[in-house]
Amino acid sequence: MVKKFFFPILFFCTIIYSQNDSLIVSLQSIDSTIIQDVRYATKNNFTGKVLYSSPIVFLRKVVADSLSKANKYFKEKYNYRIKIFDGFRPLHIQKIMWNIIPDERYVANPLKGSRHNRGAAVDITLVDSNGNELDFGTDYDDFTEKASPNYLKFSNKILENRKLLKEVMLKFGFTQLDSEWWHFDFKDWKNFSIPDEDDFN
Numbered sequence: 544m545v546k547k548f549f550f551p552i553l554f555f556c557t558i559i560y561s562q563n564d565s566l567i568v569s570l571q572s573i574d575s576t577i578i579q580d581v582r583y584a585t586k587n588n589f590t591g592k593v594l595y596s597s598p599i600v601f602l603r604k605v606v607a608d609s610l611s612k613a614n615k616y617f618k619e620k621y622n623y624r625i626k627i628f629d630g631f632r633p634l635h636i637q638k639i640m641w642n643i644i645p646d647e648r649y650v651a652n653p654l655k656g657s658r659h660n661r662g663a664a665v666d667i668t669l670v671d672s673n674g675n676e677l678d679f680g681t682d683y684d685d686f687t688e689k690a691s692p693n694y695l696k697f698s699n700k701i702l703e704n705r706k707l708l709k710e711v712m713l714k715f716g717f718t719q720l721d722s723e724w725w726h727f728d729f730k731d732w733k734n735f736s737i738p739d740e741d742d743f744n
């Protein structure tokens with residue numbers, strides 16, 4: 544008797560997002576309850592210079608949708624809201640940052656391009672119902688070991704805040720950078736290219 548074995552054929556599935564999901568959109572148009580505090584549009588950032596001409600956050604639509612779902616979850620379960628410091632970052636800005644801090648733990652090399660340059664990463668924190676930022680142990684863009692989610696020499700409250708932020712963001716399709724507690728990449732960031740600079744000038 545001839546036995547026939549049918550092996551499942553494995554395909555490498557790459558999620559191709561629709562043109563609509565890949566669009567770079569204003570976060571405000573997706574979720575106006577996420578607080579925007581774009582430090583790079585002010586002098587209050589590690590360069591001490593105004594780098595962005597506009598304080599508006601842009602993201603790939605599917606990334607903005609996922610962030611909005613995480614924000615809704617934080618609001619409904621904890622009465623917290625997301626505050627965002629940065630989303631899409633034009634490549635020419637990446638070059639300026641790299642010239643100031645050429646350290647790949649904290650700033651992506653513009654030759655490779657970053658997830659921010661693809662519109663697929665966010666820098667965020669949480670605020671309570673009074674708009675006060677929760678304590679995560681360091682400020683945004685603190686380029687020390689204390690910024691790492693693996694740094695544990697903090698109070699329980701800070702460690703709980705960090706754990707909550709990470710858990711909820713992972714639940715909604717993001718991964719956390721292991722050197723910055725505030726930085727989350729959208730899981731499918733590789734699907735998005737780095738837009739041509741001319742598209743935004």
Ligand SMILES: [Zn+2]
Pocket residue numbers: 629659664665666725726727
């Ligand atoms: Zn970041």
